[in-house]
Amino acid sequence: MPPEGPVSRALSVGAASRRAGAGAAADRKGLASIDDAVKGFLRASGIGAKLGPWPVYQAFLEAAGVTFARRARPVRFARGELVVEVDSAAHLAELQSFLGAELRLKTNQILGAENVRKLTFKLKR
Numbered sequence: 666m667p668p669e670g671p672v673s674r675a676l677s678v679g680a681a682s683r684r685a686g687a688g689a690a691a692d693r694k695g696l697a698s699i700d701d702a703v704k705g706f707l708r709a710s711g712i713g714a715k716l717g718p719w720p721v722y723q724a725f726l727e728a729a730g731v732t733f734a735r736r737a738r739p740v741r742f743a744r745g746e747l748v749v750e751v752d753s754a755a756h757l758a759e760l761q762s763f764l765g766a767e768l769r770l771k772t773n774q775i776l777g778a779e780n781v782r783k784l785t786f787k788l789k790r
Contacts, residue, residue: 718742721772721780725749728771733760737786745782747772750789760786 722739741748
């Protein structure tokens with residue numbers, strides 16, 4: 666039996682979450698993807714908590730998509746507020762008026778927790 670540690674727990678957690686789904690999970694025969702294994706390892710080892718806001722930044726960029734990720738960059742995350750710097754006034758208006766709430770929801774969905782309680786956009790100086 667292999668030794669029990671953060672890596673083996675991460676692999677088994679990832680494999681279990683894959684088995685819970687359908688389709689591609691059955692094709693993997695219980696193996697976790699690298700993404701799931703690394704996330705599980707970071708969570709199990711406690712290293713993930715030491716990374717600071719980086720996972721939140723990555724989740725926001727993924728939620729924003731390629732178009733907005735080029736023009737909007739997360740710059741600070743503290744006490745549930747994610748501050749995003751935007752290149753132009755037009756994009757600032759669009760993000761504040763139409764897409765802000767949706768991006769916050771998508772970011773939290775990617776994170777798997779309600780970490781981002783407020784999303785603030787500001788114009789890059």
